[in-house]
Amino acid sequence: MEFRRDFFEDEVRNGYYVPGIMKRCWAASLEILLELDRICKKYDIPYYIDYGTLLGAKRNGGFIPWDDDIDISMNREDFNRFREVVEEEIPPELYFNCVEKSKDYAFIIGCLGFHEVSLDENRLSRYHEFPFLVSIDICINDSIAKDQELENVRESELVILGQLMLKVLNNERSGKNFEKSMRLVETNLKVHFNRKEKLEPQIYRLLNRICKEYEGDKGRKDLYAWIPQILQASHLNYPQEDVFPLSTIQFEGIEFPAPKNVDKMLRIEYGDYEKPSKSGGSHGYPCFSKYEKDFIALVGGEDKWHFRYRFKKEDLQHEKQENVRDMVFSLLRALGLQEEAMVARKNDYSFLQESLANGQDTALAIGNTIEQRLGEGTESVKLLSQYCEAVFHAYEKAKQGNSPEEEIKKLGEIRRECETALSKEWKKTMLILLDKAKNFPSIEGFYKKMQEQEDWEVLLMPIPYFTRKGSGEFSEEFIDTEAFPKEYSYVDYKSFAFDTVLPDCIVMNSPYDSCNMVYSIDPFFYSENMKKYTKNLFYIPWFVTDEIIWGAEEDEKAVVIMDYYACQPGLAHADHSFVQSEEIRKTYIEKLSAFAGEESREQWEKKIVAAGSCLLGQAEELAKQVLACMEE
Incomplete structure (x- = not known):
């Protein structure tokens, strides 16, 4: 898939800052989605983009700025067919996983994505220079039971299991209350947890069993649902007449399958979906940030990782130096201080002669510097020439033992004129x-x-x-x-x-x-x-x-x-x-x-x-x- 170069640049979308590395994550995810799309077309397996991806397609024509993954949905029977063929079809850099495939898998959704963080040039080239892990979430919709009483039983089972899951997620895994929760699940759901194995995968296998309990002839064909939503005390039931036959929708410039009635599906999932909402929590966001340590190890350690700023308090300091213009104006101010000193010691003729000689040298140095920077013929240099002439007259007067008070006053007037002229000439x-x-x-x-x-x-x-x-x-x-x-x-x-x-x-x-x-x-x-x-x-x-x-x-x-x-x-x-x-x-x-x-x-x-x-x-x-x- 080709993108314009500026697609990958940091950008503000809909008032939200999207870093360039997120854009690469999006692009890599799209490539994975296109691979899934190819497989599903080859085997005539229905799927459709869903949740945040469908919402982004409808509202933004692409990714929601604060979203970091792609969601698709399949009905259980279609997912089962996909599961049978996917591993024969995907390229070696991708992997597929789900509860049925891996004993240690601890998620209810399926996923298709990268194996690992990688700097392999071929992978980087194909997936838009994105080195981290990313995967597509595959949500599996299941049949609602034909008998509502059976559906009520399933819901009560999920409530019991949900109480245990909450304790696990909150890391409350010790004490009598936790063991009591485990035994409650085992008794009511007729299951036994192996205390020597990881608990999370066992819980998700049990959840998956409950979700697909009414597949095939035991369930309704006209109504499917995302069953795990019951754990959050709500229901996402999808009338199949609003899903099939599938339509298409543009997402980042590509046509992808979508439910027949996109508006109704989004209202089921989000209610008033047309009003943007950035809520949803920041835990684990962005999705690739948790793989940063793996990337650092891959590039050879912290000293070769430059992409996360390591603050040092010294960075807040700024050791400053004057430029030539600053020095020229400093010298002019020094002449002013010298003039004040001469007024204060107007009868100290030896001091006056020494100060006036120094002032002459300073004025000449200032003039030479101005000509080097601004060229000849400036008003400020003309005024400095007048200043030097006034210095000469003041010096001669002091040399004769007379106070040059008026001449010193004149020096101040000329110097101030020079400062004003120079500030306009030398900006x-x-x-x-x-x-x-x-x-x-x-x-x-x-x-x-x-x-x-x-x-x-x-x-x-x-x-x-x-x-x-x-x-x-x-x-x-x-x-x-x-x-x-x-x-x-x-x-x-x-x-x-x-x-x-x-x-x-x-x-x-x-x-x-x-x-x-x-x-x-x-x-x-x-x-x-x-x-x-x-x-x-x-x-x-x-x-x-x-x-x-x-x-x-x-x-x-x-x-x-x-x-x-x-x-x-x-x-x-x-x-x-x-x-x-x-x-x-x-x-x-x-x-x-x-x-x-x-x-x-x-x-x-x-x-x-x-x-x-x-x-x-x-x-x-x-x-x-x-x-x-x-x-x-």
Whole structure:
């Protein structure tokens, strides 16, 4: 299956941040689904996409942004046929499992997916560079009993079993109460648990037996159900007239089987499904995160794993250095202090002569530096020439034993004029680093507002970025210079002398440094390196999300996903990060304090600034906040 390159990039869908590695997970899952689809077509086995996958197809045309797997459903008799043929058909990198197949399998659903975490080049190439485990969930619908009394008995059996399952899931496996629960199940369901074997697989085998109790002639043909739902005190009963004959529906641009009446099926499963809900808990989310340790072992240890930021408190510090412009203005301020000292000691002629001689040398040095940077003929250099002439007259007067008080006053006037002229001629420099052209709208309005500032020169610099292989190695290199708007000028990153210019401010749009598994900017432009070249390193996100409230159940998954864009080196190295709202600022501070340690909270409270976003039409407020945070 072919995807556009930008499909795999980090993205905000429906207000929810989707990291690029999740996109690769989706793509790998789709390839597995296509393999299942091929097998089912070959053997004429009905199946259909269901649950979150069907909901995403209906509402979004593809994955729900906060979903991380694919769900399909089959009726029991169709699943039995699939189970008989699947292992002969699937390629070696895939495996199939279910309760009937494996004694140690502890799930009620079947699954088709990868064996293991792998860096095999063929597998990575076929499955879109996704190295982790992922599988498709196969939900098995069973017949409802013809006799409602029998169905009531099954429901009571499930309630008894559910009490034991709850204790197992909550790890309450010791004491008399647990043994009592086991004996209650054994007595009522006529089963014996082997205490020497793992209990969970035995429970799921028993659950599976109960689910399929009325298959074949013992059950109704017109009504099937997802029986395990009874464990959650509800029913998912599917009239077969609403399922068959199957229809099709688009999912990520591909036609897949769907129930005949998609709307009714979704209302059975979700009620008012048209209203998005992010609830569902964050345990085990995203699905591939639990395999990170296996991947680290595969690549050779922690020192070769760069994709999860390891916070160091030193990263919050920024050792700053002056640039040439700073030094010139420092020298001008030093001349002002010298003038004050001369006024205070206006009758100390020896001191005055020495100070005036030093002032002459300083003024000449300033003038030479300005000409080297700005060329000849500037107003500030002309004023410095006048300053030197006034110094000469003051020196001669002091040499003759007369107080040069008026001349010193004149020096101050000329110097202040020079500072004003120089601030217009030699503007402060802001360098905005641009990686992907598609993210330019997040910075364009801010750039325009900063151009209105008379004392700032604002430069746009497109920089290279790379896609990564599944192993983390760099793959293709890109630079989007030609894709940016033509009405602006751009600086060539190859010829820009960072160590000479030392911009007053560097603005970055990418916070990840090496910690994104799918892409990377050129390592030279990582935040850890950029802060060596400026005294103001700022981060402006390329995206906005829906508001995320810390502690809100609906936002649990959104908070987890902040690992992929908030708990990143760029936010630690940046002097300030400018986020979209006060509510988001609070959530960032909570998330980062939990990530880096509570002792870091005060630092995050200073670093994270609620400033709006160009994407929300708030460029003016953003520019205002940036200027307010600027360190002179």
